Amino acid sequence: MYTIALYNNKGGVGKSTLTLAMADFLATLQVSGRPLRLLVIDMDGQGSISTALLGESRVQQARESGCTIGHLALQLANGQQPALQPLLQIRSGSRGGQPPLPSLTVLPSDRESMLDFDANPLRPLTLLAQRLKPMLAEQFDMVLLDLPGSLDERHLLAVNALVMSEALLIPVELTRLAIQALPETVRMIRYAQEKNDLALPNPLGFVLNRADRRSRQFRLHLPQLQQLSQQCGIAIFDNLLPHAADLANASDDTLTFSSLKDRYGTYYPHVRKMVKELFDRWQQLAPSA
Helix, strand or coil, X not given: CEEEEECCCCCCCCHHHHHHHHHHHHCCCEECCEECCEEEEECCCCCHXXXXXXXXXXXXXXXXXXXXXXXXXXXXXXXXXXXXXXXXXXXCCCECCECCCCCEEEECCCCHHHCCCCCCCCXXXXXXXXXXXXXXXXXXXXXXXXXXXXXXXXXXXXXXXXXXXXXXXEEECCCHHHHHHHHHHXXXXXXXXXXHCCCCCEEEEEEECCECCCCHHHHHHHHHHHHHHHHHCCCECCCCCECCHHHHHCCCCCCCCCCHHHHHHHHHHHHHHHHHHHHHHHHHHCXXX
C-alpha cells in the first residue's frame, strides 16, 4: 500500500480539488490486472473532499454515527480494535443508468476531531502509522490523505497523517502569497520528521493549480518556485491544472455528473495527464505495488 498526503499549509490553493481529481482518475486504473483499491481519507474539518465525493447528507450521517477518521483515531489511541469496514463509505458511482463514475472508498472527517488536541491520547505522532496503516494495507493499494491548511504542532491528528504518508503532493498557485507560505509547509514536514526521528516522506512534487502560462504572475513567480524546488529537492510536475470554471464546478456535490468527461468537461485531458504523471511516479517509487 502507498500513502500520499496532499498538503500545503496555505488554505485555498486547491488541495481538495486536486484530491478529487486524483481520486476520480486513479479509481479507473488497474494494478496487477485488477482495479486499483483506493481509499480517500478526509483530514480537513471542512469536509470538502468528503462532500464532493459522497454528498452533504452522507457526510452528515457519517459524522452523527461516529464513522469518521477522528472517531477511529481516538479509538485506536485508547487501545480499542475497531472494525474498519463499517466506518468506510463507498461511492458506487451509478447515476440514472448513465456510465457511472468510478467506485471508490471514503473515510470522512469530523469537525471536532480537527480541533487542537492538548494532552490527549493522539501521541505519539506515529499512532496512525503504527496502528491504522497495517489495517488499511490489508484492503487498499493506495490511500490519499487530504490535509487541512493552517497546520501547526497542536494539530496532532493531521501531523499523525503527515507521519503516516510515504509521499507528499503539494498543490500551489503561482501567487506571491502562495509562494511565501511554502517554507512553512516544508517546516511542518520537517517537524513531523524530527519529532519522530523518521525519514522525510518522499515528495512526489509541486503541482501548479489554477495556472496560466500566459499570465504575468506565472512568469514572475515561477522562478521563485523553481528556486525553492531546487533547495528542497521537490520536483515540479510537468503537467498543470488551468484556471477554469469546469474544474471549479467539478467539486460541487449539488451538480449531477454521469461520467468523468461530464464532470471535468473540456479539461478532462488536463486532469488525466496529471494523474498519469502521478501514477508513473508512484510506480517508479513503488515498483512492487
